[in-house]
Amino acid sequence: xxxxxxxxxxxxxxxxxxxxxxxxxxxxxxxxxxxxxxxxxxxxxxxxxxxxxxxxxxxxxxxxxxxxxxxxxxxxxxxxxxxxxxxxxxxxxxxxxxxxxxxxxxxxxxxxxxxxxxxxxxxxxxxxxxxxxxxxxxxxxxxxxxxxxxxxxxxxxxxxxxxxxxxxxxxxxxxxxxxxxxxxxxxxxxxxxxxxxxxxxxxxxxxxxxxxxxxxxxxxxxxxxxxxxxxxxxxxxxxxxxxxxxxxxxxxxxxxxxxxxxxxxxxxxxxx
Numbered sequence: 001x002x003x004x005x006x007x008x009x010x011x012x013x014x015x016x017x018x019x020x021x022x023x024x025x026x027x028x029x030x031x032x033x034x035x036x037x038x039x040x041x042x043x044x045x046x047x048x049x050x051x052x053x054x055x056x057x058x059x060x061x062x063x064x065x066x067x068x069x070x071x072x073x074x075x076x077x078x079x080x081x082x083x084x085x086x087x088x089x090x091x092x093x094x095x096x097x098x099x100x101x102x103x104x105x106x107x108x109x110x111x112x113x114x115x116x117x118x119x120x121x122x123x124x125x126x127x128x129x130x131x132x133x134x135x136x137x138x139x140x141x142x143x144x145x146x147x148x149x150x151x152x153x154x155x156x157x158x159x160x161x162x163x164x165x166x167x168x169x170x171x172x173x174x175x176x177x178x179x180x181x182x183x184x185x186x187x188x189x190x191x192x193x194x195x196x197x198x199x200x201x202x203x204x205x206x207x208x209x210x211x212x213x214x215x216x217x218x219x220x221x222x223x224x225x226x227x228x229x230x231x232x233x234x235x236x237x238x239x240x241x242x243x244x245x246x247x248x249x250x251x252x253x254x255x256x257x258x259x260x261x262x263x264x265x266x267x268x269x270x271x272x
Contacts, residue, residue, distance in 0.1 A: 020120035029256035097121020143201035152225035181233035
């Protein structure tokens with residue numbers, strides 16, 4: 001039978017494929033999620049972040065070079081010499097976010113109570129060979145443009161101390177929680193501690209990026225760091241139940257607080 005993906009069809013008995021990013025969109029705004037998945041409304045497209053994709057590709061090559069053998073030098077620099085990139089026959093499939101639901105060997109799990117096939121694309125996973133425990137790893141790239149950039153440590157991904165300030169990294173933390181949940185359901189022992197491998201494009205004190213010896217080449221310098229995060233996947237299953245209820249609603253729910261699309265539509269109604 002054809003896979004059940006795209007617009008939700010309540011009459012289709014196949015597990016409904018739902019990616020981590022779709023669940024994140026539901027958390028941010030149930031209305032936008034419902035319009036997209038239940039009503040089939042196509043939202044305006046966004047440009048691809050090709051530079052970010054390229055840094056992910058290169059970081060994967062860095063850690064592939066020592067996969068299954070020992071720690072990468074960056075891991076040793078951050079006191080993680082007891083870990084190593086995990087060697088597994090399905091690592092390549094786990095990273096395939098565009099086709100996460102293709103086979104059970106991809107990074108997914110079927111949640112039977114909701115009949116949702118839930119998953120995504122996993123950047124990396126590290127192993128403690130002494131215990132067999134796994135650590136979920138996510139690659140992130142950024143470029144801080146201010147004169148006083150934040151230090152790349154745990155505070156960089158932590159919630160803001162001021163509750164009135166936007167929590168820009170909340171989605172990153174939820175992603176780690178969700179991927180820990182999926183990996184556990186695939187039968188692996190998974191540590192609550194995950195790691196963000198961050199590369200931060202530098203500009204302070206740097207004269208430029210074009211190579212004077214070969215002007216056809218340009219190089220951007222990055223600072224690299226590993227940021228630990230203590231995950232909590234206790235909320236994930238309940239979120240899937242909420243997602244399923246939303247999919248089966250006959251009417252569009254309210255837009256989430258701060259939803260830009262909701263604010264735009266409200267503004268349009270005001271003009272009309």
